[in-house]
Amino acid sequence: MAGAGALRARFRAPLDPGALALSASTEEDLLLLPYDLWGSVAHARMLGATGILPGATARRIEAGLKAIGADAARGRFPLDPALEDVHLNVETALTERIGPDGGRLHTARSRNDQVALDLALYLRDALRGLEGEATATSRSLLVAARAPSAGSVVAGWTHLQPAQALYWRQILATHALRFLRDAERFRGIRRRLTESPLGSGAIAGSSLPIDRHLSARLLGFRRPTASSLDGVSDRDALAETVFAASMTDLHAGALAEELVLGSMAGVDRVRLHDAFVTTSSLMPHKRNPDLAELVRAESGQSLGRLAGLLGVLKGLPIGYQRDLQATKPILFLAVARTTAILRVLARMAETAEYRPDPPRPERSTASVELADALVAAGRPFREAHERVARFVAEAEARGRGLASRDPAELEAAFPELRGSGFALPSASEEPDRRGSFGGSGRGEVERLLREVARRVAASERGLSAEARRVRRLRARMGVPEGWGFVPRASP
Numbered sequence: 001m002a003g004a005g006a007l008r009a010r011f012r013a014p015l016d017p018g019a020l021a022l023s024a025s026t027e028e029d030l031l032l033l034p035y036d037l038w039g040s041v042a043h044a045r046m047l048g049a050t051g052i053l054p055g056a057t058a059r060r061i062e063a064g065l066k067a068i069g070a071d072a073a074r075g076r077f078p079l080d081p082a083l084e085d086v087h088l089n090v091e092t093a094l095t096e097r098i099g100p101d102g103g104r105l106h107t108a109r110s111r112n113d114q115v116a117l118d119l120a121l122y123l124r125d126a127l128r129g130l131e132g133e134a135t136a137t138s139r140s141l142l143v144a145a146r147a148p149s150a151g152s153v154v155a156g157w158t159h160l161q162p163a164q165a166l167y168w169r170q171i172l173a174t175h176a177l178r179f180l181r182d183a184e185r186f187r188g189i190r191r192r193l194t195e196s197p198l199g200s201g202a203i204a205g206s207s208l209p210i211d212r213h214l215s216a217r218l219l220g221f222r223r224p225t226a227s228s229l230d231g232v233s234d235r236d237a238l239a240e241t242v243f244a245a246s247m248t249d250l251h252a253g254a255l256a257e258e259l260v261l262g263s264m265a266g267v268d269r270v271r272l273h274d275a276f277v278t279t280s281s282l283m284p285h286k287r288n289p290d291l292a293e294l295v296r297a298e299s300g301q302s303l304g305r306l307a308g309l310l311g312v313l314k315g316l317p318i319g320y321q322r323d324l325q326a327t328k329p330i331l332f333l334a335v336a337r338t339t340a341i342l343r344v345l346a347r348m349a350e351t352a353e354y355r356p357d358p359p360r361p362e363r364s365t366a367s368v369e370l371a372d373a374l375v376a377a378g379r380p381f382r383e384a385h386e387r388v389a390r391f392v393a394e395a396e397a398r399g400r401g402l403a404s405r406d407p408a409e410l411e412a413a414f415p416e417l418r419g420s421g422f423a424l425p426s427a428s429e430e431p432d433r434r435g436s437f438g439g440s441g442r443g444e445v446e447r448l449l450r451e452v453a454r455r456v457a458a459s460e461r462g463l464s465a466e467a468r469r470v471r472r473l474r475a476r477m478g479v480p481e482g483w484g485f486v487p488r489a490s491p
Contacts, residue, residue, distance in 0.1 A: 026079035028329045029086035033077070035121035036086050036114065037069045038479050039198060040105060042218040046199075047107055050211050057101050064098040065090070065105075066478065073480065086118070087111045108199065108206040112232040112320040116197035119328070121219065123237055126335045127190035128466055130241075133342040134183035134248055135459040140346035141176035141255075142452050144354070145169040152356035153428045154269050155365055156440075160261075164365050165430035168269075168354040170445045175255045175349075176452045179342075182248040183459050189240045190466075196221040200231030203319045220473045232320040235313060238331050242309050245334040246302040252341050253299035255349060256292040263289050268358055273351035276344075291348060295341045302337070305330050357427070360401070366424050367392055367402060369433050370414075377416040387414070403427075 029036075041062050048058025068090060071077045083089045088111075095102030144150060150169045155162035196216035199206065205228040212224035225231035262270030272289055280286035309330045312323055367388050374384035391413050392402050403424060411418050425433055431440035438444060474481060 021081075025085045025325055025328065026081045026083070026089065028332055029079060029089075031332055032086050032115070032118040032122060032328075033072055033079070033090070034069065035118040036090055037065050037072070038121060038474075038477065039114065039117045039219065040065050040090065041477060041479065042215045043109060043198060044105060045218060046211055046215040047104075049214060050209055052107060052208055052210065053104055057104060060098050060101055061094065061105050064094045064102065067097060068093050069480070085111065085115075087114050108201065108208045108210045110200075110202040110232070112202050113197050113200040113228075115324075115328075116200070116232050116234070117219075119235075119238060119331075120193055120197065120221075123241060123331075124190055124193050124220075125470070127186045127193075127241060128463060128470075130245065130248070130335065130338060131183045131186040131190070131459065132463050133339050133346075134179045134186065135456055135463065137252075137342050137346040137349075138176040138179040138183065138452065138459075139456050140350035141172045141179070142449065142456060144350050144352065145172040145176070145449060145452075147354070149354045152354060153431060154355075154357045155427075162365050164368060164434075164440070165427050166440050167431050167442070167445050170431075170440055170448065171258070172349070172354070173445070173448045173452050175251070175258070176456075178251040178254075179248070180452065180455050180459065182244065182251060185244040185247065186241075187459070187462065189237055189244060193237055194222040195225045195231075196223070197225050197231035197234070199224060200228035203229050203232055218477060220470070229318055233316075233318055233324070235324060235327055238327055239309060239313060242306050242331060242334045245338040246299075246306045248338050249299045249302035249341065252338075252345050253296045255345060256295035259292045259348065259352060260289045260296065262354075263287075263292075269355050271353040271355065272348065273353075275351065276348045291344055295345050295348075298337055298341050302334065305334050365427070366430050369425055369430065370402070370410075370422075373417055373420065373422040374414060377420060379416065 044053075044058045044061040044065065047053040048055045053061075068077060077089075077093070079086060079089045080092075083092055091102060091106060094105060145168070150167070150172055152168050153165050154168060154171070156164050156166040156171070196212065196219055198215045198219070199210050199212035216222070216224045225234070259270050259272060261267060263272055272292065276289070276291045278288050278290045280288065309327055312326050312330075316323055370391075371381065371384040371388045374387065375381050379387075391405075395402055395405055403426065405424075407423065410424070431445075432442050435441040435444060438448070471481065
């Protein structure tokens with residue numbers, strides 16, 4: 001007999017209703033249903049191939065599982081909370097469909113290795129999806145950086161104060177680099193998911209002649225886990241994914257903050273597209289960057305999820321502990337929220353207009369160029385820095401900026417520059433004075449854009465190759481593409 005009742009045979013009372021409500025995981029397990037079915041198909045094939053089950057029985061089990069999968073794909077397989085989890089729901093439904101042979105599926109298997117396998121299969125798809133979203137965000141930033149408006153010059157900020165003038169293109173491409181690093185983190189976690197926990201049992205494997213290498217190959221893993229004990233208890237990839245999602249959310253929040261601050265009245269260096277702003281319910285003149293603010297808020301929640309996850313994992317003894325069940329909803333929410341904010345942020349950044357700073361002569365940021373000119377004339381940098389600082393302070397005391405000082409004043413203060421041909425650059429000229437590798441000069445910014453484009457294209461090629469591999473794998477198993485988290489196609 002399948003079902004939760006069968007697991008209570010050694011007890012004299014059913015599980016308390018409150019305890020059942022606390023322990024049930026069917027709500028979050030819907031995401032694992034297709035992976036539980038896929039893993040069960042592979043397990044049934046292995047049982048048939050090894051002779052543990054007659055071949056005909058194994059084929060009947062596989063056909064029953066695929067019928068359940070077809071129902072699930074049409075939304076006709078709700079999970080019953082009374083059956084605790086996805087695993088018992090599948091086993092119960094299978095037994096109802098094919099009879100007592102449905103109870104043979106759990107041979108040489110435990111829910112402990114089932115959930116570990118389901119998570120590994122889910123992560124493999126979800127990480128591909130997250131890599132794709134981070135890559136798509138980088139591509140959107142690249143499109144924005146190549147737009148004519150991004151050729152404008154603004155003051156780069158340190159301490160939220162004007163620092164040195166930069167092209168908007170460099171700022172946007174630098175944000176793109178962050179999301180490319182995020183994509184690489186997701187890819188690295190996915191590529192390390194090479195071992196199948198299936199066949200680990202509860203903690204110690206099986207006394208039956210199972211072939212863990214066969215089931216691993218059927219599911220696209222290179223090998224089974226080296227230790228059955230590790231197979232059921234390892235949640236490293238889960239924790240790494242939540243961490244990588246948190247980093248991505250932090251980067252998303254930083255870009256969102258750039259857009260919020262840039263669109264402030266008086267700053268006026270960003271104009272968000274109408275599709276990503278709202279107005280006040282009271283004040284009709286308002287143009288609020290609400291969506292950017294919501295993206296910014298997500299990073300705080302993301303950090304909370306990461307701390308909560310690590311708190312659950314902290315101090316657990318080796319082996320399966322029920323605490324691990326609490327990590328699933330944290331993972332699923334991290335994947336869902338990071339996916340959602342990246343999709344919004346990518347379009348928001350790509351459709352925004354990037355403007356030059358309003359003219360402010362008193363805020364010239366060319367002091368470094370002046371100090372560098374003194375260094376080129378033979379003065380020690382510390383001396384040059386001190387003299388330029390005094391010169392700037394004197395100008396500010398008179399309500400003037402560095403750029404407003406005429407050449408005669410400049411030569412009087414810095415006689416060693418006479419005849420050197422040095423002139424203070426305007427804000428629009430300033431970035432091109434810095435041609436060092438990775439600097440703000442036009443040529444270096446173009447090189448940066450090419451580097452971003454190269455890495456985006458490489459990531460997209462890798463994602464396409466992995467998508468093809470998974471499709472071939474599913475086809476060999478007769479498992480539909482709809483059985484699982486399907487990342488959106490690369491652009």
